[in-house]
Amino acid sequence: MLGKLAKGLRMLGYDTVYYRGEGTYPLIKMAREEGRVILTRNNKLIPKKPEDRIHRIMEDKPSLQLKGLIQKKVISLNEKTLFSRCLLCNILLNEITREEAEGKVPDFIFFQQKKFFRCPQCLKIYWQGSHQENMKRKLDELRTITK
Numbered sequence: 001m002l003g004k005l006a007k008g009l010r011m012l013g014y015d016t017v018y019y020r021g022e023g024t025y026p027l028i029k030m031a032r033e034e035g036r037v038i039l040t041r042n043n044k045l046i047p048k049k050p051e052d053r054i055h056r057i058m059e060d061k062p063s064l065q066l067k068g069l070i071q072k073k074v075i076s077l078n079e080k081t082l083f084s085r086c087l088l089c090n091i092l093l094n095e096i097t098r099e100e101a102e103g104k105v106p107d108f109i110f111f112q113q114k115k116f117f118r119c120p121q122c123l124k125i126y127w128q129g130s131h132q133e134n135m136k137r138k139l140d141e142l143r144t145i146t147k
């Protein structure tokens with residue numbers, strides 16, 4: 001249910017696991033072991049230990065969910081980590097040379113862009129404009145709301 005939020009968080013550079021398993025205990029156990037904050041719509045999920053960080057998402061729109069998380073200081077916007085992670089695999093991207101990207105991205109993109117990045121797992125190639133323009137605009141909106 002929070003798939004779009006997960007992608008948004010990865011876009012901001014957050015290490016985000018989308019939990020597809022069953023039951024709440026394995027989820028809480030994993031969060032404890034990996035030091036993660038749980039974001040959920042499930043109101044039955046409540047912290048049982050002081051280290052449990054469970055944050056309930058009330059908003060429906062992904063942009064408002066992100067805004068809410070920023071306002072509650074669960075996350076923050078950091079220019080340096082923006083667009084550093086694969087949106088599908090949650091893995092840090094590697095910068096590749098223009099030569100490596102040639103032929104693997106549309107020609108007009110190749111000539112337009114200077115920097116290219118690749119996911120080491122799914123090999124998807126990203127460039128600064130691939131989701132940036134849209135996202136930058138959204139982020140600017142978020143900033144104006146959160147200031």
Ligand SMILES: [Zn+2]
Pocket residue numbers: 086087088089090091119120121122123124
């Ligand atoms: Zn990937």
